[in-house]
Every structure is written in C-alpha cells, then in structure tokens.
Amino acid sequence: MPPAVAGTMIVCVRDDLQHVLANSRQIGRHLGIPGTSCPRYWASPALRRWQHRQMIDLRNVPGGPWHCAGGPIRLLDLAGMRHGAYVGASMRHAQWSHVVARTPVATxxxxxxxxxxxxPQYTMDMATAAYHRQPRVQAMRMHNAAVYGVRLDLGDLEMFQAGAAAYANFHSLWAVCTDAFLTAEGERLEPASAHFADRISYLDRAARYLDSLDDSQRLLAVTLHQS
Known part of the structure; x- marks a missing residue:
C-alpha cells in the first residue's frame, strides 16, 4: 500500500524537557526524533503572563491568538483550533463543490x-498523467491556475468526495493530531497507509488518546525532517 507521509508529529513530553526544548529546539538529541519545534498550537486566550514560561516557543501573532510549539494541555486552545479548522474546511469544501460541479467522481x-x-513499468509520470486527465482533477487544477489565494489541494480529492461533513471533521481532528502522534508511553500512532480510510482510523485513535490525557500533560508539535 502507498505509505503515509508524516510532515508533522505531536509528542507527549516530560516536564523536565520543557526548557531544554524551548531553548535549543534540539528535538533529535532529546527526543530521538529528526525534526524541529513547530509553533502551530494556539495558546489559551486565558493565558496569564506568569504562565508564559510553561509554554514552548510562545509567539505573539498580530491580529490572532498567541502561537506556540507546545505546553500543558490546559494552556492550549485545542477546542478553538478544532473549531477554526472545521470552519475553514467547510468553506473550502463549498468552494470545491462549486468548482467541480457536474464533473464525474474521480479516482x-x-x-x-x-x-x-x-x-514499476507503470511509471510515476504515467500515473500522474492519468490522474490529471480526470475531468474533476482538471477542474481543480484549472481553479488553482486561475485563482489567486486559497488553492484546492489535489491530495485532498478523496476527502473532498467523502462530503462536506467528513472533510470538515477530518481537518478539525487533524488540527490537533496532525500526521502522527508519539504517546507518553513511547508508542507511535500513524496511518497504516496514505488511503483516506487509514488516515481516518489513525485520527480516530489519536483523538481518543488525546482526550484521555490529563490536562497537565505537555504536548509538543514537531516538524519532521524527511530523510
């Protein structure tokens, strides 16, 4: 099966590593993961100044919530992140539906x-060309070529075709679980393949694990370095 590619991972970290990770970002050295901290989390709107030292790579983003690479769950706005991702995905799906209207379902x-x-004789170029020849994919590519701004990700086609609710819920969960999750017990959760069904299974498991954690557990978002 085609493997899933993990670009971002959520890591459960010990309290004693907080300041080391915040100061050096040497994720590989301290966690054994090839990557760097990723300030993708929203800090809680109730965050107090004296709590800033508990956050990892806290940044003030003008006109929006404070961003950080991690911190205790109770100081992260996970609900806000999920809601924002859901709304954004719903808008993209509405746009996608308009763009591909009356085109047949694509593979x-x-x-x-x-x-x-x-x-292997069916080369990657042949696969790409066949994929791009589909009317629905052509409509998405034409939109991306003609419109300045938000593009429609061709890699999201399978999710788009699953419907508005499925697409929005997927991105809502992905916002807080991303591509992979390293548990406090050292288990790595990730999709079994790149197929949408396996990505759903991963998000279901990762989201349930995230919900089971104590609100004092520290999380860290990591951008993985591809070998």
Whole structure:
C-alpha cells in the first residue's frame, strides 16, 4: 500500500524537557526524533503572563491568538483550533463543490500510486498523467491556475468526495493530531497507509488518546525532517 507521509508529529513530553526544548529546539538529541519545534498550537486566550514560561516557543501573532510549539494541555486552545479548522474546511469544501460541479467522481491519487507500486513499468509520470486527465482533477487544477489565494489541494480529492461533513471533521481532528502522534508511553500512532480510510482510523485513535490525557500533560508539535 502507498505509505503515509508524516510532515508533522505531536509528542507527549516530560516536564523536565520543557526548557531544554524551548531553548535549543534540539528535538533529535532529546527526543530521538529528526525534526524541529513547530509553533502551530494556539495558546489559551486565558493565558496569564506568569504562565508564559510553561509554554514552548510562545509567539505573539498580530491580529490572532498567541502561537506556540507546545505546553500543558490546559494552556492550549485545542477546542478553538478544532473549531477554526472545521470552519475553514467547510468553506473550502463549498468552494470545491462549486468548482467541480457536474464533473464525474474521480479516482483518488492513492489508487494510481498503488498501481505504480505494484507495477514499476507503470511509471510515476504515467500515473500522474492519468490522474490529471480526470475531468474533476482538471477542474481543480484549472481553479488553482486561475485563482489567486486559497488553492484546492489535489491530495485532498478523496476527502473532498467523502462530503462536506467528513472533510470538515477530518481537518478539525487533524488540527490537533496532525500526521502522527508519539504517546507518553513511547508508542507511535500513524496511518497504516496514505488511503483516506487509514488516515481516518489513525485520527480516530489519536483523538481518543488525546482526550484521555490529563490536562497537565505537555504536548509538543514537531516538524519532521524527511530523510
């Protein structure tokens, strides 16, 4: 099966590593993960100045919530992140629906990639060309070429086709779980493949684990370095 590519990971970290990670960002040295801290979290709007030292890589973003790479769950605005992602995804899906109106359902990219994996003579260029020839994909590419601003991710096609609610819920959960999750017990949670069904299974498991954590647990978002 085509492997899932993890660009971002959420890590449960020990209290004693907080200041080390905040000062050096040497994630690989201290956590054994090839990556750097990623200030993607929203800090709680109730965050007090004396609590700033509990956050990792806290940044003031003009016109928006404070961002950080991590901190105790109780000081992160996970609910706000999920809501914002849901609203944004709902708007993108509405735009996508307009762009691809009356085009037939398309075969997702993962199917073409799987065919390439199964048969090396079916080259990546052939797979890409076949994927791009589909009317629905052509409509998305034409939109991206003509419109300045928010683009429609061709990699999201399978999610788009699952419907507005599925697309919005996926991005709502992805906002707080991202591509992979390293638990406090050292278990790495991630999708079994790039297929949408496996990505859903991962998010379901990761979200349930996240909900089970004590609000004192520290989380860290990491941008992974690809080898």
């Amino acid at each position: 997702p990219w993962s199917a073409f990639l799987q065919k390439h994996i199964n048969d």
